[in-house]
Amino acid sequence: MTLLDMFPSLGSTMAPRLAPTVWPADTHYDADGRITVAGVALADIADQYGTATYVLAEDEVRGRCRSYRKHFPDAEIIYAGKALLTRAVAEWVTAEGLSLDVCSAGELAIALAAGVDPERIVLHGNGKPCHELRAAVHAGVGRIVIDSLNEIPLIAALATRPQRVLLRISPDIDIDSHPAVRTGVADQKFGFPVGSALAAEAVERVLRQPNLRLVGFHCHLGSQIHDTFPYGEAVRRLVAAMAAVRDQHGHTLAELDLGGGHAVAYRCGDPEMDLPELADVIEDSLDAACARHGFPRPRIALEPGRAIVARAGLTLYRVLSVKRIDGGRTYVTVDGGMSDNPRVALYGARYDAVLANRHPIGPEMTATIAGRYCEAGDILAADVRLPADLHPGEVLAVPVTGAYHHSLASTYNGVGRPPIVAIKDGRCRELLRRETAADLLSRDVG
Numbered sequence: 001m002t003l004l005d006m007f008p009s010l011g012s013t014m015a016p017r018l019a020p021t022v023w024p025a026d027t028h029y030d031a032d033g034r035i036t037v038a039g040v041a042l043a044d045i046a047d048q049y050g051t052a053t054y055v056l057a058e059d060e061v062r063g064r065c066r067s068y069r070k071h072f073p074d075a076e077i078i079y080a081g082k083a084l085l086t087r088a089v090a091e092w093v094t095a096e097g098l099s100l101d102v103c104s105a106g107e108l109a110i111a112l113a114a115g116v117d118p119e120r121i122v123l124h125g126n127g128k129p130c131h132e133l134r135a136a137v138h139a140g141v142g143r144i145v146i147d148s149l150n151e152i153p154l155i156a157a158l159a160t161r162p163q164r165v166l167l168r169i170s171p172d173i174d175i176d177s178h179p180a181v182r183t184g185v186a187d188q189k190f191g192f193p194v195g196s197a198l199a200a201e202a203v204e205r206v207l208r209q210p211n212l213r214l215v216g217f218h219c220h221l222g223s224q225i226h227d228t229f230p231y232g233e234a235v236r237r238l239v240a241a242m243a244a245v246r247d248q249h250g251h252t253l254a255e256l257d258l259g260g261g262h263a264v265a266y267r268c269g270d271p272e273m274d275l276p277e278l279a280d281v282i283e284d285s286l287d288a289a290c291a292r293h294g295f296p297r298p299r300i301a302l303e304p305g306r307a308i309v310a311r312a313g314l315t316l317y318r319v320l321s322v323k324r325i326d327g328g329r330t331y332v333t334v335d336g337g338m339s340d341n342p343r344v345a346l347y348g349a350r351y352d353a354v355l356a357n358r359h360p361i362g363p364e365m366t367a368t369i370a371g372r373y374c375e376a377g378d379i380l381a382a383d384v385r386l387p388a389d390l391h392p393g394e395v396l397a398v399p400v401t402g403a404y405h406h407s408l409a410s411t412y413n414g415v416g417r418p419p420i421v422a423i424k425d426g427r428c429r430e431l432l433r434r435e436t437a438a439d440l441l442s443r444d445v446g
């Protein structure tokens with residue numbers, strides 16, 4: 001029995017800070033010292049749905065959508081479904097006025113099943129298989145972002161009515177980020193380098209196709225960008241390139257899609273994108289670039305993914321063991337790891353973890369949270385502060401796991417992917433159920 005069990009009132013006076021930058025807005029300790037989000041105790045979710053489990057706060061997702069609409073009232077906000085896509089998420093974001101970016105036939109199918117208007121769907125991808133292009137064209141997606149010369153005749157052949165397209169242009173802007181997510185530089189797999197002969201050829205070829213409508217340029221600079229300057233620079237470079245198209249072909253492009261990549265804090269104190277500042281930078285650079293080239297203001301589109309869903313999500317794990325290595329670390333092994341959160345192994349991402357089922361009181365220890373998977377590198381969080389009396393069966397919550405967690409998850413070691421449980425107004429409901437051994441076996445048809 002802990003001090004808090006004996007004196008629950010201590011919970012309110014001794015609560016450690018649940019930093020608002022990394023937890024959903026409605027996160028508190030309840031009278032029993034348990035963490036609650038949107039009025040639901042996380043320990044109850046762990047009991048009801050098992051662990052590991054992803055939890056997603058609906059109001060936080062909707063709130064982030066509203067924040068984008070407020071700060072960018074004239075822009076089209078296109079949610080990047082690759083961050084996390086289920087039918088419910090597609091419904092929430094589109095109900096909040098966002099469009100939807102999909103990058104595969106699977107994401108397209110989810111969007112359509114959610115009843116998203118195809119006109120509001122944008123198809124992306126540097127390698128779009130023919131059958132996926134066909135599915136998108138037949139569904140009537142609003143726009144396709146062309147990424148290679150090969151796609152041009154293919155889309156033109158598939159289209160039975162004028163298809164609106166954008167060209168993905170790499171603006172040759174290097175951002176300070178992990179190499180795996182630095183997508184604005186010229187020499188990488190996405191898009192056509194700005195000002196290149198390849199880009200000029202792409203424009204020409206699209207304009208020659210009678211049933212393709214070239215409506216704009218697109219770029220995506222990378223991920224976890226907290227500096228606003230690169231977006232201003234991208235506007236300057238792409239408006240110049242759009243003006244060059246007008247001068248050469250007499251064709252005026254009306255849309256400028258600046259992609260996503262807006263940083264969120266994963267741990268307290270991490271830098272994040274400042275939306276009002278970003279809005280100012282984009283406006284100012286648009287004014288200046290359009291004036292300089294005598295170019296009519298294009299409609300701006302933004303494609304945030306992470307910034308919409310990351311902080312709305314958290315993952316619950318149960319502690320399986322606590323192991324103290326003489327002269328080494330203390331390892332807390334949990335019932336999840338690299339298959340539900342591959343971002344640590346992929347990008348060296350850093351996370352915090354908090355005890356969710358009781359209020360920690362008393363001495364702390366520094367521990368490393370290890371996953372259950374058969375890789376020494378399966379570490380979820382290194383050197384985190386946890387209660388020294390932590391024991392198997394307790395529930396840990398890792399915040400900011402709403403984006404690129406379920407969507408990157410695998411079934412490594414034959415462990416099914418966790419469910420996603422949505423929470424709102426004191427209630428929870430499963431959006432995706434846990435993947436079972438039967439699910440895994442159902443694919444094993446050999």
Ligand SMILES: Cc1ncc(COP(=O)(O)O)c(C=O)c1O
Pocket residue numbers: 080082083101124220222223224259260261262303304305306307403
């Ligand atoms: C074309 C495009 N748009 C938008 C995004 C979303 O990026 P983020 O989730 O970092 O906002 C991505 C991410 O890879 C992307 O490739």
